[in-house]
Amino acid sequence: MDWTRLSPKARTLFYVQAALSLPFTRLPFVFGVTAAVGWSSGWQAGLIAGGVLIALVLVELVWYPTLAWERWGYQLREGELLVRRGVWVTRVTAIPLGRVQHVDLRQGPVERWLNLSGVAVSTASGLGADGVIPGLELEDAVALRDRLVAVRGDAGL
């Protein structure tokens, strides 16, 4: 299958997002484990545990965004939109175009700075956006949005 990749600038977006989320996701866990091990088994053990975890977090920070960028892609076929993503858990989602209820363009501050935009496609499944494609060039995102909303079809209700 011939997949359309995200913008190369999306790699920068993923790195920035990963770095910004560190204080709220990985670091509290690292500090918690370090403190718990240090309290129960002495400060040397705590430092070793903390060091190992920080090394793992750094490896993830360097490796994950690039891999995520490589795995993400989409394909607009005649009747469906296919979205591929995932590093640990890989997913390929197929959305029949006739089922599309609405399409959102999403731009956070970092995306605006990079002139990128995400496209979120929703059906009536009631599960939020069924297909999300981040990090497209703004003009590509607008063109994709316009093609998706132009399709008419049975909503499946």
Next chain:
Amino acid sequence: MATPDSDVPFRSVHPLTVAVELLPRVFSVVRNFWPLFLAAFFGRGDAIDGSWLFLGVIGSAFGGGLLSSLLHVLTFRYRLVGDRLELLSGLFDRQVRVLSIDRIQNVETLRTLPHRLLGLVDVRVETAVGEEAEGHVNAIPLADGDALVAALRARSSASLPPAEPRIWSELSLLDLVRYGASTGRAGAAAVVMGLLFERLGSGDSDEVRALVGSVGPLQVLGVSAAALVAAWWISIGTAVVRFHGFRVEDRGPSLAAEGGLFSRRRVELAPRRIQQVTVRAPWLSRWLGFVTVAIETAGARTGGGTERSEAVLPVVERAALSATLGRLVPAAARVIEEGDAGWQPLSLRALRRAVVRAYLRAGLLTVAMVFALGPWGALAALAGPLGHLWARVAHARSAYLVGEGLVGFRSGVWQRSVHLAVGARVMTAEVVAGPFDRMRKLAAVVVTTAGGRIVLPAVDAELAWDVAERVLAQGRGDPVS
């Protein structure tokens, strides 16, 4: 805010709505500010006269609930104009919600005990948007509610031939006892055991120690049996309260299911809008000769008393299952009648994975038991072959179906279930593979409709995309091999 047909008058809700709405709204306030209530309850002390503080917080919740109810009565208006229902609400933020009647998935009426005492009814109108009922007309007089439902029904099925209502299904008290006895009792057993521990915990510690010391195996067995029986009674009681007087009327284009001892809930749904049906058959219900059928449309999935399924037929006799499904989703009836035809087994790799896991678990358990009990602990190794046998039986029972205009998955050994989604309603198909799945070359195909999702687990990875394509072909109406 004005609406185009301003000559049709808006109707308001009954003034007694304040009484009916007060308690739910107070609970809503408490739910939204629960940390404050917890802090006020546990933090009360003599130093700042904490009991008064706690009472003040509770009083504020009641005041907030009362004010909210009053505002609702004063500001909420509704009217039916042509092919749309218009709802006006809000004091400062005025909202006009217009619901197109041809988009309505279900109409539900609810009469709790206060509603019944005051002659009122709640009418909830669900479209496919969001997770709650979009149109909620609270506590209007029963006659107005009946008129509104009748008008909605007439306009939504105007293009379909009308039919004389007839009772399609009706359950006796004995049916509900059978249903209650067969439903899961784990939750009820937990409640009973929790009450028991609470009772023990509140006793004198020496007495409790003496009591626990004197308990032998027979007493443990007796207490367990008593807890099970009590849990059984709780399940039966819950079923009777929820479904008392249950009956389904067939009105031609729509079905109306109604039931409940204290709160009467009535839901009207059109079979042509059904997205999924699930047939559940726990071992006891199979033994008693019935199954339970849950129906999903694209209506609200949570909140508003609708819980997960739009309608549940608690007791469907095995002999009547095919006819029942035939009325709901004709293709489902064919699938049930044809037995195993068309069903595909899950991957053999999944069976191998389950067997390996069974022996690994048994090995770990055996090591732990030998350490704890000595040589007799080696008997735990028997868990391996037993797990192996269980995995084979579970694998043989599990299968998926893509064809006949349906997507289905069946599973379970004791608690059997068959999930069937209407192929023409499929919203998305997704192939998902975690790292352990990829090691075994397995994947899951997740199929979403507006009524929920069906997961076809453990499909061979090389076949998964083909299965997803066949699912999508059902939605397009393409012929499926």
